Amino acid sequence: MxxxxxxxxxxxxxxxxxxxxxxxxxxxxxxxxxxxxxxxxxxxxxxxxxxxxxxxxxILGMAPHVLISKYDGNIENWQELEKTVKQNPSIIGASPYISSETMFKHLGSDQFGMIQGVLPEKIGEVTIVKDNMRNGTFDTLTDGSYNIILGSSLARSLGANVGDKVTSLFLKQTRMSIAGIQPRAKRFTVTGIFETRSEADKSLAFVHLDDLAAVTHQRDGVSALQLKTVDVMQVHNVTTDISQNLGYEYYVTNWTRQHQTxxxxxxxxxxxxxxxxxxxxxxxxxxxxxxxxxxxxxxxxxxxxxxxxxxxxxxxxxxxxxxxxxxxxxxxxxxxxxxxxxxxxxxxxxxxxxxxxxxxxxxxxxxxxxxxxxxxxxxxxxxxxxxxxxxxxxxxxxxxxxxxxxxxxxxxxxx
Structure with a gap:
């Protein structure tokens, strides 16, 4: 050529x-x-x-991609809400939860953290926690068992292992006693430890949703409904669509509020x-x-x-x-x-x-x-x-x- x-x-x-x-x-x-x-x-x-x-x-494996809550209290009929939001093809998972700030106590060790009441069969739809269990399984969280699953760093701080009893003090729920007003306390049995190598390991614990509802007297519904989307980077569009469909009664937010920076x-x-x-x-x-x-x-x-x-x-x-x-x-x-x-x-x-x-x-x-x-x-x-x-x-x-x-x-x- x-x-x-x-x-x-x-x-x-x-x-x-x-x-x-x-x-x-x-x-x-x-x-x-x-x-x-x-x-x-x-x-x-x-x-x-x-x-x-x-x-x-x-991080986003543990954080909900989209979170739905109500301005004026708990979500009473979360099952109907789940059916409504799942009509959006971008939603691939949903799980309700109740959360409460608490103080964990074990063998003289205290650790401030967050306890979540979840449904074991639903939590795997929105987080990676079930796939990152170091000991035990989520199947041990049954209604009325008062079992608890701790993050690995939290368990290490408390010196707690599977089979131990951990006391949880609910600072916002109080009761009257001879000594005066005291935070409500409940003992849970450790049946599992998860390790996701994220911040959740340090301060988060899971119990069955009905158990936490009974302890905190939140029988009227759940705190929020957490959702998982197909594409986590397109969550803004999904949030806008859900917010428009549900109306002003619900507050819809997403992971970018906390982790975007x-x-x-x-x-x-x-x-x-x-x-x-x-x-x-x-x-x-x-x-x-x-x-x-x-x-x-x-x-x-x-x-x-x-x-x-x-x-x-x-x-x-x-x-x-x-x-x-x-x-x-x-x-x-x-x-x-x-x-x-x-x-x-x-x-x-x-x-x-x-x-x-x-x-x-x-x-x-x-x-x-x-x-x-x-x-x-x-x-x-x-x-x-x-x-x-x-x-x-x-x-x-x-x-x-x-x-x-x-x-x-x-x-x-x-x-």
Missing amino acids: KLPFSLFVGLRYTRAKRRDHFISFISLISMIGIALGVMVLITVMSVMNGFERELRDR LFNAIDMEKKIMFILLTFIIAVAAFNIVTSLVMLVNEKQADIAILRTLGASPSSILRIFMTSGIINGLIGTGAGVILGVLLALNLPDIVSWIEVTFETNVFPKNVYFVNFLPTELIWDDVYKIALSAFGISVLATLYPSWKASRTQPAEALRYE
């Missing part, structure tokens, strides 16, 4: 041996620098995506990291400028001859742009391949390092995940590759323009 003149000559200049080997060395360094920059950027973005996914799954901070950090690491590619691109400037100076006589034979300034510009762009293309392509391979295999590499050197990179008692999560998003790869290639193209403009301005007579004066 016959190549265009500018492309043909540009490829020849790229492949040709230099009289000054330092030019070839600079070109190699520029390609390696771009490749390393792209590789690091893809890997770092994948790791940040992985941590964001773990945060989303663990955290995810905004993560998103901002990702953008800042992208900008900062892009400077690595920009620094490498300066080597393209250097190598092309040196190449233009070396090829002054060739440029003059080409101009004398009828080559236009724009053709000369395209010749040297081709040479620089190829360096950027090779560097970007190599960086994408290496970055994707590293991002996909990084968890295994970290595991190998931990086993080989008998170390723990992410101690379980310090971090909420004890492994290095990665998630490769191809949109990020495309953006990084285009950014790197774009910087490479920009780096070729000045040297190529300088070559196109070469005057044949001046260039051949001393030849």
Whole structure:
């Protein structure tokens, strides 16, 4: 296939041996620098995506996506409300609950927290707690049993294990006694411990909904109905639709009221990291400028001859742009391949390092995940590759323009 003149000559200049080997060395360094920059950027973005996914799954796995309550009290007929909201195709789960602030006491240890009365058969529809039981099961929460399931950190603080008795003081429910007004107290039997590696482990406990209703005298309904949606990131649209359908009697909110700031901070950090690491590619691109400037100076006589034979300034510009762009293309392509391979295999590499050197990179008692999560998003790869290639193209403009301005007579004066 016959190549265009500018492309043909540009490829020849790229492949040709230099009289000054330092030019070839600079070109190699520029390609390696771009490749390393792209590789690091893809890997770092994948790791940040992985941590964001773990945060989303663990935090939002315990927090309701949408929460419905009433302005003037409890929801009396939550079953009918559930049927109504489930007509929305975006709702895939619903669970009622009663909640109360409480003080847990066990063997002289006190811990403030929140106790939720739930239905064991429904709670799995909206949270991940049933899939993260360290001991016991939710099936032990039956009406009248007064069993309780504690978060792992809460159980550790109280020194409580399965089979122990834990006393719960309900600070907002009081009773009269000889000693005066005292908070209502109830003893529960620990039948399970869950561990989600989230904030819920520190302060949350579950009992059967009817048991908590009996203790707190909330027989007239439930505190709220929590919902799970198909797409947690589209929860605003779902909240608006439900609110319009239910009317002003109900208060409809979602997870963004409590956790949006955290995810905004993560998103901002990702953008800042992208900008900062892009400077690595920009620094490498300066080597393209250097190598092309040196190449233009070396090829002054060739440029003059080409101009004398009828080559236009724009053709000369395209010749040297081709040479620089190829360096950027090779560097970007190599960086994408290496970055994707590293991002996909990084968890295994970290595991190998931990086993080989008998170390723990992410101690379980310090971090909420004890492994290095990665998630490769191809949109990020495309953006990084285009950014790197774009910087490479920009780096070729000045040297190529300088070559196109070469005057044949001046260039051949001393030849």
